[in-house]
Amino acid sequence: MTNGEAGSAKEPAVVTLAFAEPTKTVRHRWTASVVLVNVGINTAFFGPIQVLLAQQAIHFSEPDKEAILALVTGAGAAVSLVANPLFGTFSDRSTSRFGRRVPWVFIGALLGTIGLLGLTVAPSIAAMMLLWSLVQLGCNGALAAITAAVPDQVPIRQRGSIGGLSSMGTVVGILFGAAVGAVVAGNYSLGYLFCAVALVAGIVPYLFFSNDHTLAKSERPAFSWPVFFKGFWISPQKYPDFGWAWITRFLVNVGNHLVTLYLLFFLRDAVGFQNPELGVLILTGTYAVLTLITAVIGGKWSDRVGKRKPFVIGSSAIIALAALILAFAPTWTGALVGAAVLGIGYGAYLAVDFALLTQVLPSATSRGKDLGVINVANSLPQVIAPIIAWPLVTLLGGYVTLYVVAAVIGLLGAVFVVKIKGVD
Numbered sequence: 001m002t003n004g005e006a007g008s009a010k011e012p013a014v015v016t017l018a019f020a021e022p023t024k025t026v027r028h029r030w031t032a033s034v035v036l037v038n039v040g041i042n043t044a045f046f047g048p049i050q051v052l053l054a055q056q057a058i059h060f061s062e063p064d065k066e067a068i069l070a071l072v073t074g075a076g077a078a079v080s081l082v083a084n085p086l087f088g089t090f091s092d093r094s095t096s097r098f099g100r101r102v103p104w105v106f107i108g109a110l111l112g113t114i115g116l117l118g119l120t121v122a123p124s125i126a127a128m129m130l131l132w133s134l135v136q137l138g139c140n141g142a143l144a145a146i147t148a149a150v151p152d153q154v155p156i157r158q159r160g161s162i163g164g165l166s167s168m169g170t171v172v173g174i175l176f177g178a179a180v181g182a183v184v185a186g187n188y189s190l191g192y193l194f195c196a197v198a199l200v201a202g203i204v205p206y207l208f209f210s211n212d213h214t215l216a217k218s219e220r221p222a223f224s225w226p227v228f229f230k231g232f233w234i235s236p237q238k239y240p241d242f243g244w245a246w247i248t249r250f251l252v253n254v255g256n257h258l259v260t261l262y263l264l265f266f267l268r269d270a271v272g273f274q275n276p277e278l279g280v281l282i283l284t285g286t287y288a289v290l291t292l293i294t295a296v297i298g299g300k301w302s303d304r305v306g307k308r309k310p311f312v313i314g315s316s317a318i319i320a321l322a323a324l325i326l327a328f329a330p331t332w333t334g335a336l337v338g339a340a341v342l343g344i345g346y347g348a349y350l351a352v353d354f355a356l357l358t359q360v361l362p363s364a365t366s367r368g369k370d371l372g373v374i375n376v377a378n379s380l381p382q383v384i385a386p387i388i389a390w391p392l393v394t395l396l397g398g399y400v401t402l403y404v405v406a407a408v409i410g411l412l413g414a415v416f417v418v419k420i421k422g423v424d
Contacts (some may be wrong), residue, residue, distance in 0.1 A: 006420025012231055019051040022155050030153070031162060035169035037105060037146045040202015041139050044112050044175025047195040048119070049073065050174070050280055051181025054264045055133065055188040060125050066265065066394060070386035076136035077382030083108075087141030088148060088372025093220055097191040099212025100368070101152070104145035109203045111138025116196040120189040136379075142203065144375055148368035152213060152359045157303060159358055164351035166359070168306065171291040171347070173198075178284035182277045205235070234362060236372055241360040242370075248355060250377040252316050255410030257385035258402060259323050262393060270330045270399045279332070282371045283339040290343030291350070298348030299355065308356035308422045309417055311348055316414035318345030320407040327403035359423050 057068035091104040115134030122128040154162045176198060186190040236243025246262045263283070267276040294315075302311050322342035325334055392402045 001412030002206075022151075022153050024155070025158060026154050026162065029209050030211055033167055033209040034146060034149065034151045034162075035165055035172075036168055036202045037142070037191060037204075037206045038169025039173045039176065040109070040199040041112075041143050041146070042170045043176040043198040043202070044116060044135060044139050044173075044195045045177070046174040047062050047177030047180040047191060047198075048116075048135070050178050050260070050284065051264060051277055052119075052184075052191045053128075055191075055277075056122070057184055058067060059188070060128070066262070066390055069261075071125070072132050074383050074386045075106050075129045076132040076378050077386075079133040080136040080140040080288065080382065081376050082378035083137045083140035084144045084375035085369055085372035087374075088144035088368035088370070089366075091145045091148060091367075092366050092368040092398070093215075095217045095220055097214060099210060099214050101145040102207060102212045103151045105142045105203055105206060105210075108138045108140070108145065109199055111135075112142065112199055113138070113196045115355075116192045116199065120194045129422045132150055139199070140375065140379060144368060144372040146206070147371045147375065149210070149212065150354075150369050151361065151371070153211065154358075155228075156355075156359060159355040160299035160301075160303035160308075160351060161296075161408070162299075163354035164295040164297075164347075166354065167295035167299070167350035168292050170350060171288045171295065175284055175288040178281045182281035185277070207298040234370065239360070239362050241380050241420045241422045242362060244416055245353075245360050246374060246377050248316075248413045248417045248420075249357070249374065250311065250380060251413035251416065252319065252349065252353075252410055253378055253381040254384055254388075255323060255408075255413070256342075256346065257404040258389055258406035258409070259326065261385050261389050262402070264334055265393075266326075266330075267335065271332055271335060273332055277332060279335070283335055286336060287339040287343040287346070290340055291347035294347030295351040296343050296347075299351030302352045302355060307351050308359070309420060309424060311352040312356060312417045313414045315345045315347075315349035315352070316417070318412055319349065320410040320414070321345070323403045323407035323410065327400045327407070330399060356420070356423050360420065382383070 053072055054065065054069055057065040057072070058070055087104050087108060091100050092099045094103055095150055096103045112135050115131045115138060117132040118134070119128065122131055139270045150159065150162060151164065154379045177195065180194045184194070234242055264276050265281055267273040267279040273279040298311055302308055319342060322345060325338035325341060329337070357374055361367055363370065388405065392405060393399060
């Protein structure tokens, strides 16, 4: 395309950058800003999920706390199923002068902040459910946009390392969320406020250092509603590696959510730990430290050897082992060991599986939408896990059954990754 055909001396370079496979090594400042976005988003996710929503459920009804928590988290996760691919598609098509991804990171964080502030004064279970759904809508929208920024700008040779560092942001956010739950000592309204502040603070650096590529209006595909909705279905027959990668991530995340969903109640009711909020913080801290270490080591190691699947298989098996430890050693010592093993497995999994996923995307022009579909494999387990967990804990054997089922489901993820043919 010539300058005259584009209508602007700048448009050819802009178009090339928007859709081209990146080759230039990303700078530390950009990486740090992406990590901070992940910290903010995951603090907003996991502060409520790990502690605050459970505390609020107890506030509304102690006898029905498991059912309330399952209802609220399930509804929010259902919203996230739509938010991820929808916001990803919007960011793919955005021609804003600020770039394709930045506007949707900002809009998503704004919606999430409004939802968190509303939860501080939620007067009923229904209001709690609606406001948490708004948090999920906004934060998953921001997550879809920031996730797509990685294949936009990071070359394949660097994606394991960047995936590991992004995972650090995820884990630090989880740790911050647990810390918020412990520090506020039952004052969940104050906890939600802290999470909102963390979300806003996390996205601000990215707004200034995103280096986000803009899309020329002439290069944006023509819009039609049938094509729009059809685009959310990515045929596993046409793109089998994408399909197997989706199933693998889905199963591993179902197992992981089954392990973490009722952690506060597990410590309180099964282990008998006197300060379960503090217990969640200690276990999360143990898990976080080891996740950070193995995410960085695993990502760099995977980049060095040029292989992804062996790391994903091994880490999935380690995650399953952590669930079995919790099942058969329901003590404080067992919980500490289980948290440590979970951290070792999940850190390597987060870094390497993300790199693998970016290598099986169907098209450079729809990275945001395709990764949004992949992120459904993160969100859908939040819907499925409460449906599975509640009857297992209350009717079918308690926490032993819950964690054994979590281990089996996670191991299936390790089995299916073998089916991926296009990535070693």
